Amino acid sequence: MRAPTTARWMNDDEWEIVTRVFTSDKLPYKQRIFVTDALGAYNAPFTIPTSLVSSLPAVLASGFGGGLIGGPAGAALAGMVGGAVSYILSAVNAGYLMNVGTAAQQNMATYDPDLLVHETAHVWQGRNSTFALTYTIESALNQCAGIAGGSGRGAAYAYTPGHAWSSYNPEQQAKIVEHWYAAGEPTSGALWPYVRDYVRRGIV
Numbered sequence: 001m002r003a004p005t006t007a008r009w010m011n012d013d014e015w016e017i018v019t020r021v022f023t024s025d026k027l028p029y030k031q032r033i034f035v036t037d038a039l040g041a042y043n044a045p046f047t048i049p050t051s052l053v054s055s056l057p058a059v060l061a062s063g064f065g066g067g068l069i070g071g072p073a074g075a076a077l078a079g080m081v082g083g084a085v086s087y088i089l090s091a092v093n094a095g096y097l098m099n100v101g102t103a104a105q106q107n108m109a110t111y112d113p114d115l116l117v118h119e120t121a122h123v124w125q126g127r128n129s130t131f132a133l134t135y136t137i138e139s140a141l142n143q144c145a146g147i148a149g150g151s152g153r154g155a156a157y158a159y160t161p162g163h164a165w166s167s168y169n170p171e172q173q174a175k176i177v178e179h180w181y182a183a184g185e186p187t188s189g190a191l192w193p194y195v196r197d198y199v200r201r202g203i204v
Helices: 012-022 054-067 070-087 103-108 113-127 134-148 155-156 170-182 192-197
Strands: 008-009 033-037 046-050 095-099
Touching: 012 113, 012 170, 046 113, 095 113, 113 170, 155 170, 170 192
Parallel strands: 033 095
Antiparallel strands: 008 033, 046 095
């Protein structure tokens, strides 16, 4: 885990990529997305919706929460949503914290554009959900289930194309969009209908 030491808005190159993938009208304003050098449990990137007044405490709480719940599953849950859940009653969802670590935080457009697309998929999920924290909680629960079942947190990301979009958990949806982008943004193939019919229409 890593607490944040710096934050910024997306740069123009990053914004060009994500608005090309998701379209700008299905994302919050650029000034509502903050990219930090924090990391969650297992030094994994994570993205959470938060209010401006609770941004820093939320990430700090997520970093310190791992020891409060026993076992690796507890650490994962605390690391990814501990801080966010503390602010579940925040009146205003003023933005999103995209926590990606020191190297990626410099410029994801050049360092790791696939990670940029994956984490922005979580911003997109929050923006297009009635309750912005839904994807965060579901993501953490699916990763914890994988850990508890012995298959690891990566099990939450595994998917088989061809199923209904709504049947995929938040990490599977984000991975589908990431894989579609990494394949060159094709307008054909098994993943394109998900982007065309759901992602670009804002249907979570």
